[in-house]
Amino acid sequence: MADNEGNIDAKDFGIGIPQKQEGFFLKGNENACYGIKSRLAQVFNPRSGRAVMLAFDHGFIMGPTSGLERIDLTINPLIEYADCIMCTRGILRSIVPPTCNKPVSLRFDSGTTILTSLNDETLEDIEDAVRLNASLLAVMVAIGDPDHEGSTIRNLTKTVDMGLRYGIPTLGVTAVGKNLTRDARYLSLATRVCAENGANVIKTYYCDEHFDQVVNSCPVPIVIAGGKKLPERDALTLAKNAIDQGAAGVDMGRNIFQSDSPVGMILAVREVVHNGATVDQAYDCYQTYKAEGKCPNACCCNK
Ligand code: R5P
Secondary structure, three states, X not given: OOOOOOOOOOOOOOOOOOOOOOOOOOOOOOOOOHHHHHHHHHHOEOOOOEEEEEEOOOHHHHOOOOOOOOHHHHOHHHHHHOOEEEEOHXXXXXXXXXXXXXXXXXXXXXXXXXXXXXXXXXXXXXXXHHHOOOOEEEEEEOOOOOOOHHHHHHHHHHHHHHHHHHOOOEEEEEOOOOOOOOOHHHHHHHHHHHHHOOOOEEEEOOOOOOHHHHHHXXXXXXXXXXXXXXXXXXXXXXXXXXXXXXXXXXXXXXHHHOOOOHHHHHHHHHHHHHHOOOHHHHHHHHHHHHHHOOOOOHHHHOO
């Protein structure tokens, strides 16, 4: 208990100076509660307003896909360069060092694999997400899938409700599926449905035409998945185009961990996302790291 004697009287009340009010830097989350904003500010850099999320949750539907056979060897060395990691609770508990001190976007649903029908999902336990110190709850939503649209939207709704109880924001993940197209019309609908149902951030795909319409019609931030492995320059171009059209970051996996220089690639992606690099500059960053094991410029290491 504070000492009751010898205290200095309070006198600096700042009379006449209005209390400083700070707006929140992520669109659509101004009215969220403190816990949600605080966790979002762990994932997204308040200086740039953006995030480089490293996704390696693929095993929950794909098994040991290329680059994820030994996460301890391939992914753990990359974690220090990410703003946030996206993975399952199994990998978190078994392989990711708790000392990495990175916010976690926890894969919060599980169900079917690529061997059967994707997107038939159930949810995990919110108390486990709390135990794991999750900063985001990631849930797949299969808009337009006649078999799983309803159940996955209900999953999103339940996740948002559970997250609100504990101040953990929800990441709506627009699903992949054989019959789901990835044009602006579909992506606008899918992202908007996730936002309308309360997701704080949406992960979706970039599309070549009218991606800015997808971003603008979504009231909360969008991050893009990288998708299947592309040549490094093409992946950086994809990230650059998405950022230039308003994406708040990337949640990228294969184009980083399947690269011939994963560290070079994540540093190059950081240059695009946080430092306004051109594709040429970012590609130079990747190539220099690949050749010399170090960055071409200081800001590249500005994690
Ligand atoms: C898919 O299983 C996951 O949602 C991935 O996190 C997502 O697809 C992002 O990874 P990638 O950049 O490899 O597409």
